[in-house]
Amino acid sequence: MQKFILLGLIFTLSLYGIESYTVNIKTYQEGENHFIITRSFSDKGHLFYLSTNTQSLQTHIIPAHTIIPKALGAHFQTTLFSKLLRDATALHVKGGTPHARTQKPKAVFLTMDMCPSHKLGYERDFITYLTTLNGKTPIAIAITSAWIEHHPQAFEELRSHPLLDITWVNHTHTHFYDKTLPNHKNFMLHPDTDVAREILELEKTLIEKGMTPSVFFRFPGLIADETLMNALREIYFLIPLGADAWIAKHENVREGSFILIHGNKNEPEGITLLEQMLPQLLKRYTFKSIEEAFVP
Ligand SMILES: [Zn+2]
Numbered sequence: 001m002q003k004f005i006l007l008g009l010i011f012t013l014s015l016y017g018i019e020s021y022t023v024n025i026k027t028y029q030e031g032e033n034h035f036i037i038t039r040s041f042s043d044k045g046h047l048f049y050l051s052t053n054t055q056s057l058q059t060h061i062i063p064a065h066t067i068i069p070k071a072l073g074a075h076f077q078t079t080l081f082s083k084l085l086r087d088a089t090a091l092h093v094k095g096g097t098p099h100a101r102t103q104k105p106k107a108v109f110l111t112m113d114m115c116p117s118h119k120l121g122y123e124r125d126f127i128t129y130l131t132t133l134n135g136k137t138p139i140a141i142a143i144t145s146a147w148i149e150h151h152p153q154a155f156e157e158l159r160s161h162p163l164l165d166i167t168w169v170n171h172t173h174t175h176f177y178d179k180t181l182p183n184h185k186n187f188m189l190h191p192d193t194d195v196a197r198e199i200l201e202l203e204k205t206l207i208e209k210g211m212t213p214s215v216f217f218r219f220p221g222l223i224a225d226e227t228l229m230n231a232l233r234e235i236y237f238l239i240p241l242g243a244d245a246w247i248a249k250h251e252n253v254r255e256g257s258f259i260l261i262h263g264n265k266n267e268p269e270g271i272t273l274l275e276q277m278l279p280q281l282l283k284r285y286t287f288k289s290i291e292e293a294f295v296p
Contacts, residue, residue, distance in 0.1 A: 018043045021204040023196075023235060026069035027076060034079055035060075037069055038237045039203065050203070052215050052237070054079035057291050059212050081215070081237075084294050088239045089229040095222030096240025100256035100293035107288040108253060108281075110139045111243060112263040113218065115175050116146035119265035122154045126271045127263070131163035134282055138289035139164055140241070142171035142218040145205040147264060158263075159211065167290050169216040169241060173201035177220060187221040188228055195228065199236055216241050216290060241290070247274045253281060258293070 024040035028051075039050040047064035054076070076082050088097040100107060114122070131137055141158070148155045159166065176190050185191070188198065203213040217238035219228070224240065232238045243260035245253045248270030253259055261270045274281075 017208045018048075018204060021200055021207075023200070024049070025072050025237070027072045028067045028069045030067075034075070036072065036076060036079075036081065036237065039200075040064070041204070041207070050207075050213065052081060054081040055295070057081060057084075057215050057239075057295055059214055061207065061212055080295065084239055085233050085237060088241075089233040092224040092226050092229045094242040095219040095224050096217070096242040097293075098242035098244040098258055100258070102256075102293060102296050104256070104288060104292060106255060106285050107292065108245075108255065108257050108259060108285040109290050109293050110137070110259050110261075110287050111142060111169070111218070111241060111290065112139055112261050113142045113171060114144060114147040114264050115171065115177070115220065115262065115266065116144055116150070117264035117266050120151075120154075121265065122151065122158060123261075123263045123265060123271050124154075124157070126261075126275060127158075127161065127164070129275060130278065131161075133278060134287065136163050136165055137287050138167070139287070140167045140169050140214075140216065140290040141263070142169040142241070143202070143206070144171045144175040145173045145202050146175055148205060148209070155209075159209070165289065167214045167216065168206055168211055169214060169218050169290070170199060170202050170238060171218050172198040172220055173205070174198065175220045183221065183223050184225075187223040188219060189223060189225060195231055199238070214290075215239050239294070246270070253277075253285070255285065256293070258290075 018041045021041040024037060026037040028035050034054045035051045036054055037049040037051045041048055049062050049064055051062055052059050177187060206213050215238060217232060218241045222242055232240055243258040245251045245257040246260040248267045261274055
């Protein structure tokens, strides 16, 4: 009997998933590498941190007991991450950095948004075509909890795709949008937006599903203001990504472009156009991971 109660208790605990997911800013060093901790959470009674290498921008989830964290000091301001964060949040007009900050010959960067959608599945045929032509492909997927929740199978297929090398970009929890509202009251500029919830709940969803959120954020609709940019810089430590080659808007791809398509079937014209231009595009350019747009 006791055994059953114990098993029941363990099962109940694991159902709760991660708890106390919160902003927690600290720093630590490992050899020459400086890290910033930005979040903490507990999972089945153990404390974990989400940390970012301030030079490579790679994120990791680490058990808290494996490091000795310190308060964030002035040193952080000298790191590459800090500089990129200041630059990317300086202007809110295009919703973030629209183009590579590094000069890498022939590099372009593919970003795919997964806003909430009533359409079933995802742009599977496009992904199959892309990976058949290009082999393993780095892609930044801007994901929402709302899409994941309503497309569990499609999400599972996407995240375990053997030919995609995915950087998970935070595209918010609910991605509020009302087509009757003007931009300055829409998306995250809607007065009822709970910014902390929008940002943290998506990260929590990803971690519960076994993925590590990156340092990148994409504003729904690419719509932001100065207050939101300040929050990304001062509170959440996330680099906002714009796009200068939104394919459905017929924006041209050039070296260093952040290409934007929608993988949720809400913007088929962008998918069709990119499919048509892909053979020529791949003769001139190479898809690189979004981190490489920022790290020399
Ligand atoms: Zn979106």
